[in-house]
Amino acid sequence: MQRTLSIVKPDGVARGVIGEVVKRLEANDLKVLAMKMIHMTKAQAEGFYAVHRERPFFHSLTDFMSSGPVVVMVLEGENAIPRYRELMGATDFKAAAEGTIRRDFATDIEKNIVHGSDSAETAAIEIGYFFNAFEINPR
Ligand code: CMP
Secondary structure (H helix, E strand, O other): OEEEEEEEOHHHHHOOOHHHHHHHHHHOOOEEEEEEEEOOOHHHHHHHOHHHOOOOOHHHHHHHHOOOOEEEEEEEEOOHHHHHHHHHOOOOHHHOOOOOHHHHHOOOOOOOOEEEOOOHHHHHHHHHHHOOHHHOOOO
């Protein structure tokens, strides 16, 4: 069993696909153990994406991620990390497989609807960034 962090980004919230994303997660045996809507400050977005701080897109990415509310979730399931990444599709929606969330809804390499942790180590850090133990409901 693995846990992973999912974010429906500001573009996904604005386009009204929160429910569509959650539907796909649940249909694929990824259980939602925690969920909340938050509007990050620029500093909070910078903290979340700190590993990307040297990248040319860092400023734009953190502006975007703090531009509106996001929905953050903790997901659990067997091989949840790779399975959720498969459902999301490639970062660049143009390279994402048919039927993936990004292929179906993303409009831009940056505005790509969802985020998912890329490893177990990252997932633990990312989950801890948004949730404390009392907010995560094992079931
Ligand atoms: P995410 O999976 O949240 O991880 C880092 C984010 O940076 C990524 O999704 C995109 O939103 C963004 N990103 C990655 N590569 C690029 C790029 N080449 N140009 C702009 N944004 C990018």
